[in-house]
Amino acid sequence: xxxxxxxxxxxxxxxxxEMLAASREAGSDARLAAFRRLAGGDLDFLACAKLxxxxxxxxxxxxxxxxxxxxxxxxxxxxxxxxxxxxxVAALRRGLVLDVRAAPYGQLRQSxxxxxxxxxxxxxxxxxxxxxxxxxxxxxxxGPTAAQAAVAAAVAEDAALWRGIRDSLGAxxxxxxxIERAPPLFGHGDATVPGTPAALLRRYNEALRDAAAGExxxxxxxxxxxxxxxxxxxxxxxLWHHAKQEVHPAAAPWWGDQVAxxxxxxxGLSRKVLVLDLDNTLWGGVIGDDGMAGIRIGQGSAEGExxxxxxxxxxxxxxxxxxxxxxxxxxxxTAEAVFDAHPDMVLRRADIAAFEADWNDKPAxxxxxxxxxxxxxxxxxxxxxxxxxxDLVRRTLPEVAVPEVPxxxxxxxxxxxxxxxxxxxxxxEEDASRSDLxxxxxxxxxxxxxxxxxxxxxxxxxxxxxxxxxxxxxxPRVAQLLNKTNQFNLTTRRTTEAAVxxxxxxxxxxxxxxxxxxxxxxxGLVSVLIARPAGGDTLAVEDWVMSxxxxxxxxxxxxxxxxxxEAARRGARALAGLHVPTPRNGLVADLYPxxxxxxxxxxxxxxxxxxxxxxxxDRRRADDALALFRLEVDA
Amino acid sequence: xxxxxIHATLTRIFREVFDxxxxxxTRAMAAADVPEWDSFNHVNLIVAAEMAFGVxxxxxxxxxxxxxxxxxxxIARKTA
Numbered sequence: 070x071x072x073x074x075x076x077x078x079x080x081x082x083x084x085x086x087e088m089l090a091a092s093r094e095a096g097s098d099a100r101l102a103a104f105r106r107l108a109g110g111d112l113d114f115l116a117c118a119k120l121x122x123x124x125x126x127x128x129x130x131x132x133x134x135x136x137x138x139x140x141x142x143x144x145x146x147x148x149x150x151x152x153x154x155x156x157x158v159a160a161l162r163r164g165l166v167l168d169v170r171a172a173p174y175g176q177l178r179q180s181x182x183x184x185x186x187x188x189x190x191x192x193x194x195x196x197x198x199x200x201x202x203x204x205x206x207x208x209x210x211x212g213p214t215a216a217q218a219a220v221a222a223a224v225a226e227d228a229a230l231w232r233g234i235r236d237s238l239g240a241x242x243x244x245x246x247x248i249e250r251a252p253p254l255f256g257h258g259d260a261t262v263p264g265t266p267a268a269l270l271r272r273y274n275e276a277l278r279d280a281a282a283g284e285x286x287x288x289x290x291x292x293x294x295x296x297x298x299x300x301x302x303x304x305x306x307x308l309w310h311h312a313k314q315e316v317h318p319a320a321a322p323w324w325g326d327q328v329a330x331x332x333x334x335x336x337g338l339s340r341k342v343l344v345l346d347l348d349n350t351l352w353g354g355v356i357g358d359d360g361m362a363g364i365r366i367g368q369g370s371a372e373g374e375x376x377x378x379x380x381x382x383x384x385x386x387x388x389x390x391x392x393x394x395x396x397x398x399x400x401x402x403t404a405e406a407v408f409d410a411h412p413d414m415v416l417r418r419a420d421i422a423a424f425e426a427d428w429n430d431k432p433a434x435x436x437x438x439x440x441x442x443x444x445x446x447x448x449x450x451x452x453x454x455x456x457x458x459x460d461l462v463r464r465t466l467p468e469v470a471v472p473e474v475p476x477x478x479x480x481x482x483x484x485x486x487x488x489x490x491x492x493x494x495x496x497x498e499e500d501a502s503r504s505d506l507x508x509x510x511x512x513x514x515x516x517x518x519x520x521x522x523x524x525x526x527x528x529x530x531x532x533x534x535x536x537x538x539x540x541x542x543x544x545p546r547v548a549q550l551l552n553k554t555n556q557f558n559l560t561t562r563r564t565t566e567a568a569v570x571x572x573x574x575x576x577x578x579x580x581x582x583x584x585x586x587x588x589x590x591x592x593g594l595v596s597v598l599i600a601r602p603a604g605g606d607t608l609a610v611e612d613w614v615m616s617x618x619x620x621x622x623x624x625x626x627x628x629x630x631x632x633x634x635e636a637a638r639r640g641a642r643a644l645a646g647l648h649v650p651t652p653r654n655g656l657v658a659d660l661y662p663x664x665x666x667x668x669x670x671x672x673x674x675x676x677x678x679x680x681x682x683x684x685x686x687d688r689r690r691a692d693d694a695l696a697l698f699r700l701e702v703d704a
Numbered sequence: 705x706x707x708x709x710i711h712a713t714l715t716r717i718f719r720e721v722f723d724x725x726x727x728x729x730t731r732a733m734a735a736a737d738v739p740e741w742d743s744f745n746h747v748n749l750i751v752a753a754e755m756a757f758g759v760x761x762x763x764x765x766x767x768x769x770x771x772x773x774x775x776x777x778x779i780a781r782k783t784a
């Protein structure tokens with residue numbers, strides 16, 4: 070039995086026959102709305118066929134619906150007719166009325182001069198090959214030159230076909246990568262043996278992507294899409310042998326949605342704005358109840374990490390041109406403060422093009438967002454963890470795309486990507502200049518990889534160091550660092566959040582909480598140093614921990630220098646340090662001598678093996694480490 | 705699974721595939737009796753039955769199922 074790929078972003082299917090019966094006597098608009106609402110559900114292949122038949126019958130008897138239309142011809146080396154009902158339904162889901170026709174299968178070149186196809190007058194022509202009809206087989210002993218020649222010849226044939234589609238049919242060709250289903254000959258060895266069927270297919274798909282980019286032909290990357298869901302859920306060898314079906318009928322809704330999102334993108338129907346909820350969507354918890362220190366975002370919990378990862382995905386979407394907006398039931402000032410002040414937020418207020426936070430209903434907020442941005446409601450995607458909000462928006466604003474949101478925030482980014490709502494296949498000048506930017510980045514990374522001098526390497530990292538005292542928003546992360554860090558931990562004193570909160574109020578202590586960002590991203594709050602006056606003009610370090618992920622950055626040197634500056638500012642004359650050995654903190658046994666501290670005498674009540682160190686401030690070395698960082702200090 | 709249960713589910717599948725809510729499949733009903741029962745819908749029947757009954761038919765069995773009775777007997781054997 071086949072388990073087809075899930076379309077988990079779609080809401081559950083509604084009963085086709087009942088809903089259509091209920092709208093039978095309704096006006097044309099309501100009837101179309103019923104068809105579109107049904108098409109938006111997670112229909113299986115038989116329900117797709119049923120809806121498709123009913124929609125075709127309605128189109129035949131009523132006037133054409135006021136939606137964009139597209140005429141698609143499919144030139145394929147295998148059977149595709151069984152996929153068309155689900156393809157038409159998926160197109161309707163994306164606001165497109167699709168007429169589709171298959172040329173006789175296996176006759177790609179002949180179809181170009183087929184009068185029947187010419188009279189169909191397609192707008193676009195999709196070319197679909199399969200594993201057996203992509204690259205002619207070579208003996209496994211064929212070397213890289215023969216393999217490359219075979220692949221180049223196959224792709225040249227495709228390119229000729231695309232030109233023929235443009236010239237003979239006046240239509241836009243759409244290429245598709247071939248579903249890679251040749252079984253490996255050498256197993257993993259196929260990765261390095263160029264002439265095997267699996268290797269040829271992989272190379273063919275790569276060459277096809279390149280050639281299509283060069284010819285400005287959009288690509289339906291079916292191989293890539295299958296890679297994400299698994300070959301066994303799309304292709305059934307038995308049905309290939311029985312009916313030359315490359316795609317299993319049960320997988321038709323998935324296949325149809327993949328192709329339809331490319332067609333919709335070509336028609337400019339991709340979405341442009343991602344409207345995000347806040348509580349339990351962008352962060353864990355409710356800001357109004359839990360406060361700045363209580364919400365989960367960033368380091369400190371898997372939940373917080375998952376929300377931060379989702380925020381990074383949203384920011385990446387923003388960077389590729391998708392507008393971000395917020396719709397939240399919250400006090401506006403409270404909600405905006407998180408963007409302005411929470412240190413672990415990835416998204417900042419400036420990333421949000423329209424910000425709606427009040428206690429009114431969300432459809433009203435979505436209307437204002439669309440109006441503020443000068444876009445239609447059909448440009449919006451609404452992402453909200455609350456099922457009742459999603460349902461309300463689907464019912465009142467059917468133009469807005471509302472993907473289902475999983476319970477687990479770790480799955481948010483993949484779910485949004487799977488929904489394929491921001492699909493882009495067109496080439497623009499802007500894309501081209503963006504590519505230049507990427508090329509420059511690649512060069513920078515290459516330069517860094519060859520940097521042998523450590524200082525030059527660190528300077529190239531463009532490290533930004535922010536040092537602040539403990540504050541309410543950082544209490545949980547500070548407590549976590551103090552309690553969970555085992556290696557770079559000088560005294561291994563465990564603590565509680567209450568005790569850390571008390572520190573924040575203690576003016577006599579110096580607390581340095583260091584955040585480190587670099588060209589590769591924000592490492593977050595990575596080091597905590599706590600010192601207290603110890604009499605005799607000495608400032609003694611009680612706790613000092615650092616996350617292992619930033620070892621080797623000379624951050625410890627920089628923090629020691631900053632502590633010395635702060636100590637001098639407070640009128641102290643020396644720093645004191647203590648190392649209490651544990652089975653796991655040998656890493657920092659020689660930290661103080663490396664920083665220029667001199668040995669001091671131990672005290673009778675010191676733990677066994679503990680060492681004490683002192684640095685008179687007038688004897689401290691000039692330190693070049695600070696110059697490696699761009700500093701933001703607020704001690 | 706009883707013969708009656710199998711028949712009830714098969715009836716639902718045949719009605720869905722042929723989009724005819726009044727269809728009453730009999731054991732003797734074959735492709736020649738239903739205009740829409742072409743090779744295309746034969747595969748759809750097979751796939752729908754596999755998903756409904758949680759079974760898988762071999763290629764030889766797919767070719768051998770000529771009427772509703774063949775479907776029901778094979779499913780009875782596979783779900784026994």
